[in-house]
Amino acid sequence: MNTDHQNTGHHWITTPVTAELLRGALDVERTEDGVLPHRLPAWARAQCPDPQLAMAESQPSGVRLAFRSRTTAVELDTRPTKRVYVGAPPRPDGVYDLLVDGRPAGRGSVSGGHTLTIDMAAGTAEHRSGPAGTRRFTGLPEGAKDIEIWLPHNETTELIALRTDAPVEPARDPGRRVWLHHGSSISHGSDAASPTTTWPALAASLGGVELINLGLAGSALLDPFTARTLRDTPADLISVKIGLNLVNADLMRLRAFGPAVHGFLDTIREGHPTTPLLVVSPILCPIHEDTPGPSAPDFSAISSGRLRFVAMGDPAERASGKLTLGVIRDELSRIVKQRASDDPHLHHLDGRDLYGEADAAELPLPDDLHPDAATHRRMGERFAGLVFSGQGPFGEGDFRDGSAGMAG
Structure with a gap:
């Protein structure tokens, strides 16, 4: 659908995030608001209720959105899960890396999201729900290009919306091993x-x-x-x-x-x-x-x-x-x-x-x-x-x- 968003001067096109736009994920879980990439399939997750494994496999290390577009700007709405360790210094927010035609072109984080508070001394973890946030990348070069957004390797990331100012198609097969x-x-x-x-x-x-x-x-x-x-x-x-x-x-x-x-x-x-x-x-x-x-x-x-x-x-x-x-x-x-x-x-x-x-x-x-x-x-x-x-x-x-x- 076409939407004007936040008066940024872009006429935004919203593209649903689907498995076709993701690389590095072995399973994509549909959520109420979007999708959650997983690095183990559902049948494997069902065989082990360990919370450490559940946290690790849902953190999208190596998972990236990959698409081709003429867009000069990208917005990505996500709902991250931030970890807080009781008594330890605050952890930095997870990082999103933007690549354009394989070259670094931007980096940033998303605030907000859920919070998982872990008390290692007590062996407990408490989950608190939170709002989604947005990562915006602007000033992309003109013309058709391959765009990748690498998701935070250490932060569970629900993907809610992808917006661009030009149509998006899944990235071409790079032909690499x-x-x-x-x-x-x-x-x-x-x-x-x-x-x-x-x-x-x-x-x-x-x-x-x-x-x-x-x-x-x-x-x-x-x-x-x-x-x-x-x-x-x-x-x-x-x-x-x-x-x-x-x-x-x-x-x-x-x-x-x-x-x-x-x-x-x-x-x-x-x-x-x-x-x-x-x-x-x-x-x-x-x-x-x-x-x-x-x-x-x-x-x-x-x-x-x-x-x-x-x-x-x-x-x-x-x-x-x-x-x-x-x-x-x-x-x-x-x-x-x-x-x-x-x-x-x-x-x-x-x-x-x-x-x-x-x-x-x-x-x-x-x-x-x-x-x-x-x-x-x-x-x-x-x-x-x-x-x-x-x-x-x-x-x-x-x-x-x-x-x-x-x-x-």
Whole structure:
């Protein structure tokens, strides 16, 4: 429908937000006022009532509106869900990144929205409803162009209305390979500056591929429904970053871990028998290198306005099968080497090649668990150089014949 809106001098055309205008979402839930993108399908969400998973998969990391138009201005009405942590400093508002013909062209936030107040000490969360807000981008160049609006990677975002001053059509197929990636909060984008500067988004841009990011904060736990989601999602390249959340949650012992990894990879291979598949072990995280989980917030630090995490396990517990990052890296290397003799398209990358001892000395993890914006950039550049280069596992040579890579 055509509407004049807020006397901005534009004759606005309102276009319903539909799945055809979204990339990076695996499901789109219709709401009373609009749509809510999800990164896990409804059947998978139904198999796990965990509130952490529900929050993570509804935060649209890597999800973007993608359309073609001659418009010189865009308005997007959304209803975000803001998180407030009791006793901790206020979180910055989520960021929307505008790209025009693939180049950065604007950035901003939306105020208002719902509020989720989380008390980590009490283990409670309270939801309060709030109003929608608007993000406006103006001064776009004349002529037909490809427009992408990347949604906040760390803020659940209900999409209510898209307005432009010229008609909109879904973006053309870019003809690029699709990279499907799964990992923890670091892959999700924790503490990155914006949705296009999470390390997977940076790596995808440098590698010239289309990203589907299934980085799920606190929820990379070898869940069978996640493996089936990866199995059923069309992709040309797949990577799984395994380990940190299993230690954080103290979820399983070594006896369960190995078979669970095999089962996870078996399930992916049911749908992608010859797709290049990269297993990435954890980046360096000093608190958990040799100390098992669980990890927990340091409440003394929260009271002083800082958020830090501490490892609660005892290194001696490794003898009874408790997992550390060192144990997990050794086991993942062994499993990939064992499987690669029958699977030439399976590859391994030690996460410390993305962020290791020298990086930790220069760019320490601010909360002892998550990298900062500069580290996301470094990891994205490193991943692109190691993995998307000509002889890397996702280099074009591997895409054609599966002969290149890092197996073992």
